[in-house]
Amino acid sequence: MNALLFFTLTFSLFVHLNVGKLITPSEMMKSADQSPSASVSAAKDGKTSDELGILPPLYYKDVAPVRDNQPVTVFVSVIILNLKLSSSAAQTLDVDIFFHNYWEDHRLLRPKNADALSHRLNLSDGSGTAQYKLDHSWANRIWTPDTYFRNADAGHISAVLTPTYYFTVVNQTTVFMAVRLSLRLFCRMNFAKFPFDVQRCFLNITSTSDEASILRLQWDEFRIGSHVDTAEFSIVSTDQSNNCTKQYDFGDFSCLYGQIVFRRNIGNYMAKKFIPSFIIVVMTFLGFWVPTSVSPARISLSVTALLALITQQIQSDLSVSYVYSLQVWNIVCIIFVFANLCEFALALFVMHMKQKRKAKLFRRMHSNQSNGASCPAVSIAVPNSKLVADSHNMTDERKRTFSSSQARYWQRVRTKIAKHFRSTSRHSWVDYVARYVFPLAFFLFVASFAAHSLDNSTNAFFI
Numbered sequence: 001m002n003a004l005l006f007f008t009l010t011f012s013l014f015v016h017l018n019v020g021k022l023i024t025p026s027e028m029m030k031s032a033d034q035s036p037s038a039s040v041s042a043a044k045d046g047k048t049s050d051e052l053g054i055l056p057p058l059y060y061k062d063v064a065p066v067r068d069n070q071p072v073t074v075f076v077s078v079i080i081l082n083l084k085l086s087s088s089a090a091q092t093l094d095v096d097i098f099f100h101n102y103w104e105d106h107r108l109l110r111p112k113n114a115d116a117l118s119h120r121l122n123l124s125d126g127s128g129t130a131q132y133k134l135d136h137s138w139a140n141r142i143w144t145p146d147t148y149f150r151n152a153d154a155g156h157i158s159a160v161l162t163p164t165y166y167f168t169v170v171n172q173t174t175v176f177m178a179v180r181l182s183l184r185l186f187c188r189m190n191f192a193k194f195p196f197d198v199q200r201c202f203l204n205i206t207s208t209s210d211e212a213s214i215l216r217l218q219w220d221e222f223r224i225g226s227h228v229d230t231a232e233f234s235i236v237s238t239d240q241s242n243n244c245t246k247q248y249d250f251g252d253f254s255c256l257y258g259q260i261v262f263r264r265n266i267g268n269y270m271a272k273k274f275i276p277s278f279i280i281v282v283m284t285f286l287g288f289w290v291p292t293s294v295s296p297a298r299i300s301l302s303v304t305a306l307l308a309l310i311t312q313q314i315q316s317d318l319s320v321s322y323v324y325s326l327q328v329w330n331i332v333c334i335i336f337v338f339a340n341l342c343e344f345a346l347a348l349f350v351m352h353m354k355q356k357r358k359a360k361l362f363r364r365m366h367s368n369q370s371n372g373a374s375c376p377a378v379s380i381a382v383p384n385s386k387l388v389a390d391s392h393n394m395t396d397e398r399k400r401t402f403s404s405s406q407a408r409y410w411q412r413v414r415t416k417i418a419k420h421f422r423s424t425s426r427h428s429w430v431d432y433v434a435r436y437v438f439p440l441a442f443f444l445f446v447a448s449f450a451a452h453s454l455d456n457s458t459n460a461f462f463i
Contacts, residue, residue: 053112054169061143064214065105071213074103074145075220076205076256081180083224085187085199085233085262092153093187093201093260100220101145102176108142110172130172136165136179144177145215150204150255155183194324195269196453198236203258211251218242222258236261273326277312277333280305281442284340288435292347292428302341309334325453332449336442343438347428354428 064072077100084094111132134142149155157179158164164180187201203222207215222240229235241257284305287298313330 054109055141056107056109059107061141064143064210065103065107066214067106071216072103073216073218074101074147075218076101076147077221078203078258079221080224080228080260083228083230083260085201085230091187091189093185094183095185096158096180096182099179099181100177101147102174102220103145104173105143105175106173108169108173108175131168131170134167134169136163138167139165142167142175145217146208146210147205147217148208149183149185150206151186151202153184153186155181158182191318191320191324192322193453194318194326195264195266196325197264199233199262199264201260201262203260204255205258206246206255207253210253212245212254215254217254217256219256219258224260230262233262233264236263269326273312274329277309277330278446280308281333281336282439284337285439285442287340287344288431288438292344292351292431295348298344299341302337302344306334306337306341309337325449329449332445336438340438343430343434347430350430351428
């Protein structure tokens, strides 16, 4: 009973001494101004407080510093420090950039300890400009542009040693924001002219919530550092666009576009793809000077070249759903080698048919001789031997029956047969035609392919 009475008296005394602080709103606001957590709560409510005295009593960080009904102009500067263009499957561009914004906020006040915060910058005209820096925590205290990278797939603030995110206030009202960002940008690529392709990647900066009547973005600088280079691509140019406004059903928003143009370096592909395949095709043309009767040499030359080109086509390292320039080159080279093989088969067929017709003619000549026709007999020697007349015991009466015209006719027959069988290593007339048609057609293709591939007016191979 005594313990219960003591507890009741102690609790009553505690409530009597502290009830004012528990229920008085003014005391709560006072304590909130003196605590860091209260500053965060005030920032969430739209109001901020600072220890430097640069913010007025009624400063709302979510309200843009609009003046005279004119939108706030935010000047944007992007300096690319590093970049890497990904493979065809990902179609992304990884960049490290310095992202700078500066704008006018007329609501800011002169800091209380301006002499301690500010320093003088000697300008060329002899005047000075007062400025002081603020750390990244002030992003929750002052108004900042609500910009974002519309085509960014991922990104973060670079913090290798310390977060590279700070503010600089110049001449009391000009706010400069600097941050280093690592971004992965989506870049739509077209590989129809690979490896002679030219890729264009964009950097799209857009306002999130402030409409164009409140916030207007404008380029101050967009460039790539002089030391930036890529192994596979060469940077052709950069371009920027200020006249950009995104229109939606709920309002119009200001935006900026930055464009980077890349051209692929083709030296590696020339050494590994184009020159070897060109030599292979030209090598097969030498087969037209190999005698048609030498079948093993002609067939092995064409088949080996065909297998080499098919292997090169299969080992292509680019995986897309459409045909690109390198595939067109490989396919045409394969067609030329396959046509070379077909030409050899045609040459063999033509040569065989010609020999068959002449052999039939020769048999008919012997048949006429056996039936009593006046025909001088001939004999076929082994290769590289001459066709000589066979001496027959003919009577003087039958020899005198030959007319001069018949003698000349059979002399021509003997000459043609002897010319035909004089050598087994002769060429078909198909080879003579192919010696000129195939190289001419291939070099015309090479010229047209080079002209079309190096033409940057279109990014597609088939028009």
